[in-house]
Amino acid sequence: MSSLMARTSFIELTERLFLLGMSSYFIHVNYAPVFVQHSFVAFLYLTEALFDTVFTLCRKPGKISLSKEDWTVAVLGTYGSLLVVANPGVHPLAPLFLCGPLALTGLLLSLSAKLSLRRSFGIIAAVRPIKTSGPYRLVRHPMYFGYLLLNLAFLMQYPTLWNLGVLSFTWGMQFLRIRAEERLLSTQVPWQVWSSGVRWKLIPFVF
Template sequence: MISAIRQSPHFLHVLDFGERIVLAALFGYMVWTFVLAWLNGGSITTTILLVSEGAALVFVLLRRFTNDMSFHPADWGLALVGSAAPLLVQPTGANGSAALLAFCSILMLVGLVVQLAAKLTLRRSFGAVAANRGVKVGGPYRLVRHPMYAGYLMTHIGFLLTNPSARNALAYGICFIAQIGRIIAEEKLLTADSKYRDFAARVRYRLVPGIF
């Protein structure tokens, strides 16, 4: 009975809607804290991060619903934690040297471009929970199988280096673990599709070329 309820389209729609509400609320909290920090002397890294997280939220709100997604509670938990944890970071005002700020700003901009390119390639096929919304192989997907997560990683590293704190390190650490779990969950579901198996055979690495 419980399994049947979980796999019903209505139940999935409710979960999907609930996830969007939670992420929108957390992003609103993030905007509030970042604006306050900016008024007290923010930096370009806070602006880049807001654009990055805001773009992710927009695509979550506009994504196409599919029934071909994971029903496993752990996969939904990974998706929610991986998406929510980065929204809990806060600016510290400790941006470091001018050289560090410049390096991290460039790193974050590159990460932003990579993730936006991935999102525009996916368009409404973008999603948080492991699902098959169609296999995309163009753009940055020619380099790694999960370029969006690679872009997130760059923006998160850049922000953390210029805004170091235990809170931010914990949030991003939890996010990174969840993202790895999401990659594994997504590939477990997608490998049932022959198109994805062909894609995975052509693009060897998941996240970082030559490493993973």
């Protein structure tokens, strides 16, 4: 039992250090767009990363999965998105008056899901208390829906092949992450009851 707890603590510490490192990398690469050129979309993107950092550091660990596959898709699906670059030299696919509100909506949706979870928030698939209020009445994974909107806004504002590749890979991992989380949560009767009434996993009327 003690070895399992030690292993879990080590994994938790490793994850937190990795998150801090990736957030620092994003700030380093995108320092000028965020702090000098005041890119609204890039600033919101950084804000989301900082929220993730705060909630990760303050969370109360649950019975997390120790599967290497679950850890891989969770880490890559969450932190991989921080490899994007806000290149001011590219021509946006959509004007700021569209990208800005889309990014803000994504940030607020993600934050509302985090506030609903509070200390139950976690990156890795785990057995945690089921939350059914707030945005969880609409979709099973509202936080990821918020991520999707924010990522889409960033890509439309900075449509480079690098960003497209990073976010395409990230969302491939996110879909696997959703599957891993639901595999664990489906063992709980409250989740079974709640999910039967919340049909959509990520995007209302789509998926």
